[in-house]
Amino acid sequence: MLEEKKMALTPVSQLGEFGLIKHLTDKFSLKNSSSELGIGDDASIINPENKKVVISTDVLAEGVHFNLGYVPLKHLGYKAVVVNLSDIAAMNATPTQILVSMAASNRFPVEAFDEIYAGIALACEHYNVDLVGGDTTSSQAGLILNITAIGLANENELAKRSGAKPNDLLVVTGDLGGAYMGLQILEREHSVYLTNPNMQPEMEGYDYILERQLKPEARTDIKKTLTELDITPTSMIDISDGLASEILHLSDQSKVGFRLYEEKIPMDTLTITTADEFNLNPAMAALNGGEDYELLFTISPNDYEKIRNHPDFTIIGHATELEQGNYLVLRGSEQLTPLTAQGWDALLSK
Amino acid sequence: MLEEKKMALTPVSQLGEFGLIKHLTDKFSLKNSSSELGIGDDASIINPENKKVVISTDVLAEGVHFNLGYVPLKHLGYKAVVVNLSDIAAMNATPTQILVSMAASNRFPVEAFDEIYAGIALACEHYNVDLVGGDTTSSQAGLILNITAIGLANENELAKRSGAKPNDLLVVTGDLGGAYMGLQILEREHSVYLTNPNMQPEMEGYDYILERQLKPEARTDIKKTLTELDITPTSMIDISDGLASEILHLSDQSKVGFRLYEEKIPMDTLTITTADEFNLNPAMAALNGGEDYELLFTISPNDYEKIRNHPDFTIIGHATELEQGNYLVLRGSEQLTPLTAQGWDALLSK
Numbered sequence: 001m002l003e004e005k006k007m008a009l010t011p012v013s014q015l016g017e018f019g020l021i022k023h024l025t026d027k028f029s030l031k032n033s034s035s036e037l038g039i040g041d042d043a044s045i046i047n048p049e050n051k052k053v054v055i056s057t058d059v060l061a062e063g064v065h066f067n068l069g070y071v072p073l074k075h076l077g078y079k080a081v082v083v084n085l086s087d088i089a090a091m092n093a094t095p096t097q098i099l100v101s102m103a104a105s106n107r108f109p110v111e112a113f114d115e116i117y118a119g120i121a122l123a124c125e126h127y128n129v130d131l132v133g134g135d136t137t138s139s140q141a142g143l144i145l146n147i148t149a150i151g152l153a154n155e156n157e158l159a160k161r162s163g164a165k166p167n168d169l170l171v172v173t174g175d176l177g178g179a180y181m182g183l184q185i186l187e188r189e190h191s192v193y194l195t196n197p198n199m200q201p202e203m204e205g206y207d208y209i210l211e212r213q214l215k216p217e218a219r220t221d222i223k224k225t226l227t228e229l230d231i232t233p234t235s236m237i238d239i240s241d242g243l244a245s246e247i248l249h250l251s252d253q254s255k256v257g258f259r260l261y262e263e264k265i266p267m268d269t270l271t272i273t274t275a276d277e278f279n280l281n282p283a284m285a286a287l288n289g290g291e292d293y294e295l296l297f298t299i300s301p302n303d304y305e306k307i308r309n310h311p312d313f314t315i316i317g318h319a320t321e322l323e324q325g326n327y328l329v330l331r332g333s334e335q336l337t338p339l340t341a342q343g344w345d346a347l348l349s350k
Numbered sequence: 351m352l353e354e355k356k357m358a359l360t361p362v363s364q365l366g367e368f369g370l371i372k373h374l375t376d377k378f379s380l381k382n383s384s385s386e387l388g389i390g391d392d393a394s395i396i397n398p399e400n401k402k403v404v405i406s407t408d409v410l411a412e413g414v415h416f417n418l419g420y421v422p423l424k425h426l427g428y429k430a431v432v433v434n435l436s437d438i439a440a441m442n443a444t445p446t447q448i449l450v451s452m453a454a455s456n457r458f459p460v461e462a463f464d465e466i467y468a469g470i471a472l473a474c475e476h477y478n479v480d481l482v483g484g485d486t487t488s489s490q491a492g493l494i495l496n497i498t499a500i501g502l503a504n505e506n507e508l509a510k511r512s513g514a515k516p517n518d519l520l521v522v523t524g525d526l527g528g529a530y531m532g533l534q535i536l537e538r539e540h541s542v543y544l545t546n547p548n549m550q551p552e553m554e555g556y557d558y559i560l561e562r563q564l565k566p567e568a569r570t571d572i573k574k575t576l577t578e579l580d581i582t583p584t585s586m587i588d589i590s591d592g593l594a595s596e597i598l599h600l601s602d603q604s605k606v607g608f609r610l611y612e613e614k615i616p617m618d619t620l621t622i623t624t625a626d627e628f629n630l631n632p633a634m635a636a637l638n639g640g641e642d643y644e645l646l647f648t649i650s651p652n653d654y655e656k657i658r659n660h661p662d663f664t665i666i667g668h669a670t671e672l673e674q675g676n677y678l679v680l681r682g683s684e685q686l687t688p689l690t691a692q693g694w695d696a697l698l699s700k
Contacts, residue, residue, distance in 0.1 A: 036402065040603065041441070041510050041511050041512075041603075042406060042436075042437040042438075042511070042586075042588055043406035043440070043441045045403070045441070045508060045510075046402065046405060047402055048403055050400075052386065052395055052396065053397075053403055054393040054394065055394055055396060055405075055449065055482070055483065055500065056392060056394070056483060057449045057483055057484060057498055058485050059451045059452075059453055059486070059496070061487045061488065061489045061490070062490060063490045064489065086392075087392040087393050088393055090392035091391070091395070097405075099498065101407050101408075102409075103453075103494045133406060135409045136409075137409045137410075137411045137414055138411065139411045139412075139413075139414065139491075139492060140413045140492035141489075141491035142489060144453045144489060144494050146409070146485075148405075148449065148498045150405065151393070160387065160395075161391050161392070162391075236392075237392055238392055253390065253391075
């Protein structure tokens with residue numbers, strides 16, 4: 001994508017390792033009072049301000065997690081941050097700092113790093129987090145981005161995967177399946193492009209799901225909403241691998257079963273019509289697609305009234321005793337089908 | 351090296367991503383009271399116990415930072431942890447947790463990960479730190495290891511790079527240049543091996559410097575020693591890139607100059623004799639070699655008596671006003687030569 005801009009490209013060797021890091025991080029400043037010392041020392045210093053510290057790390061690898069054929073570098077930088085902030089939000093904590101490590105082959109010029117860091121800067125700005133450290137190195141091939149995110153929370157606010165109790169309500173934020181259907185559009189149009197580079201990609205009308213895939217957002221707003229509603233989730237996880245897989249994680253760690261109602265799964269109209277276009281059951285996209293970065297959590301049934309009409313939340317099921325297992329209640333029937341992390345043969349086509 | 355053991359090798363695909371992480375991390379348990387929640391949730395939870403949190407991250411890339419032709423995987427895992435703990439020690443903090451991310455091409459079987467994690471486990475045990483998180487992914491080529499280390503310290507104990515004052519004493523732990531001379535031996539013997547695989551490598555008698563290169567240690571013991579001596583360093587850094595480069599970092603961030611005395615630089619006899627063998631000035635190995643992972647720090651001149659006969663420390667120079675610049679005082683003379691991070695032409699050969 002850089003080539004298209006016909007820019008003069010600067011090899012990384014022209015700046016050197018220290019020079020590159022300085023060039024990339026010079027524009028970042030510290031905004032949070034908990035960020036006591038940022039980039040430039042042996043380590044950064046964080047003042048936890050009497051809170052607990054949560055920390056998470058994720059690797060994104062070229063050819064595995066992203067395809068630079070259709071993912072702009074700036075979006076990649078933004079998304080790499082979001083994915084990690086989502087993990088912090090899934091603890092019901094507030095993200096405050098990130099560290100960014102990168103390994104890139106010498107096919108990436110300084111301008112490519114600039115684009116990635118522009119995306120990282122945008123995410124830092126949007127989510128009010130500080131870049132406080134990192135490392136950059138050359139590698140044998142490809143691009144590897146590793147982001148570590150740090151967040152703070154009071155002890156009584158933290159939500160683990162392990163606290164759900166039978167009869168707790170299963171709640172999800174936003175809508176699901178969009179990121180997966182966006183990926184299908186990108187891959188279809190990329191194949192067309194590879195066959196005939198003169199063909200214009202047909203992306204029009206797919207904006208919402210393309211954005212869900214290329215520029216997802218982390219639900220760092222939910223902690224505040226839950227606090228205002230006076231709700232502490234009994235368990236929580238973010239949806240990175242698909243609703244089914246995440247429910248099974250909560251089940252496994254909370255030692256409960258779940259009933260999930262297919263007809264309750266929130267989906268955008270565009271997700272549904274695009275699934276139709278690909279002859280897929282839209283529920284499959286929600287259950288197994290992943291990358292929606294919405295939050296899935298359980299609450300005490302006593303909190304039902306507080307949440308039931310809230311536009312940010314949808315109640316999609318409830319916890320049971322562990323022995324009752326994990327089941328999907330199919331749309332328009334009482335029929336149960338076991339919830340598994342993969343192989344939705346029954347749902348794959350309509 | 352795995353091939354030599356004639357083991358049955360297991361492709362990573364046999365375990366899958368979740369399976370591999372579980373397989374690798376199952377044996378780790380949490381030892382520190384500050385480690386509230388380890389691997390298995392969206393993020394780990396750290397209880398800072400009223401201290402400041404310091405955090406650092408480093409990438410090690412195959413072909414850039416290590417050569418698997420002569421670095422055993424277990425040593426690589428150990429060293430990757432040590433490098434990061436050294437950064438925490440350089441803040442005068444106590445390391446408590448690490449997170450480990452890895453990207454590896456499919457030429458690495460499960461047994462290779464086992465070896466790396468055996469080294470990581472050994473380091474965790476030796477330094478009393480907990481593995482609390484991480485991520486593992488496949489990559490297009492090579493092996494990338496990213497470790498994030500966390501440490502705790504009281505506010506008044508922390509030592510940044512920026513606190514040195516004119517007349518402060520410049521102090522270093524241990525001895526320098528050994529890791530660099532160890533690398534010269536490894537590279538020489540590796541070249542011989544590549545030319546004639548039947549030749550036995552000549553490693554005998556080089557144990558100390560080989561260990562300095564292959565299995566360095568982080569000086570996490572120094573914080574305790576300094577506390578016992580009632581010394582808080584005014585500035586501190588670890589020696590990863592060579593003594594000269596680190597002095598210039600302290601100079602830059604503390605806004606002071608330094609006088610370094612060549613004859614005071616502590617070196618092991620084996621480092622000196624090996625440098626002789628390669629026709630190098632041993633001081634060059636200390637000044638520009640790097641990877642010694644000793645600590646370099648400044649103390650108030652008032653603390654001179656506390657430290658001057660301590661076996662862990664050597665006073666190698668002192669800080670001056672910034673305008674006086676950074677100079678090396680050559681051995682056996684009053685002659686000054688400007689201290690630069692590279693290009694020790696005057697010292698390269700005797």
